[in-house]
Amino acid sequence: xxxxxxxxxxxxxxxxxxxxxxxxxxxxxxxxxxxxxxxxxxxxxxxxxxxxxxxxxxxxxxxxxxxxxxxxxxxxxxxxxxxxxxxxxxxxxxxxxxxxxxxxxxxxxxxxxxxxxxxxxxxxxxxxxxxxxxxxxxxxxxxxxxxxxxxxxxxxxxxxxxx
Numbered sequence: 419x420x421x422x423x424x425x426x427x428x429x430x431x432x433x434x435x436x437x438x439x440x441x442x443x444x445x446x447x448x449x450x451x452x453x454x455x456x457x458x459x460x461x462x463x464x465x466x467x468x469x470x471x472x473x474x475x476x477x478x479x480x481x482x483x484x485x486x487x488x489x490x491x492x493x494x495x496x497x498x499x500x501x502x503x504x505x506x507x508x509x510x511x512x513x514x515x516x517x518x519x520x521x522x523x524x525x526x527x528x529x530x531x532x533x534x535x536x537x538x539x540x541x542x543x544x545x546x547x548x549x550x551x552x553x554x555x556x557x558x559x560x561x562x563x564x565x566x567x568x569x570x571x572x573x574x575x576x577x578x579x580x581x
Contacts, residue, residue, distance in 0.1 A: 421480060422456035427456070428472055428479065442471045495512050523557065 429439050452458030469479045501547040528548045535545035560576050
């Protein structure tokens with residue numbers, strides 16, 4: 419559930435009008451209306467104020483029960499923050515030290531191929547096209563890490579990371 423629908427549902431469940439909620443939050447009615455229609459994202463301080471008005475924690479206010487992140491007090495971290503409200507079951511988003519080293523080898527090989535083409539064969543101009551395959555290589559690697567977990571989500575994450 420997106421935050422705008424959740425905020426509207428909370429207001430209606432508490433029986434507040436837009437004007438009453440705006441007054442309680444000390445905000446303009448148009449701003450509150452924007453939160454609910456999704457045209458304005460509430461700031462962190464506004465969310466804190468809303469949680470006080472609704473007498474609930476921020477987690478209760480923002481998440482559904484199934485979406486709420488699980489806090490691990492021993493590690494001091496949240497366990498299932500994925501942006502979609504579900505636990506990650508596949509590989510982690512980050513790369514291990516060995517994977518990062520492996521990812522560096524390909525561009526170095528491309529540089530070496532470019533230099534061989536340029537210095538050895540005098541093909542400097544067409545040789546630069548070797549570098550076009552580097553981002554394709556990275557896209558394939560990143561997406562293939564997620565195959566079997568949720569390929570569609572992997573493509574979306576890749577697109578978001580590279581905006």
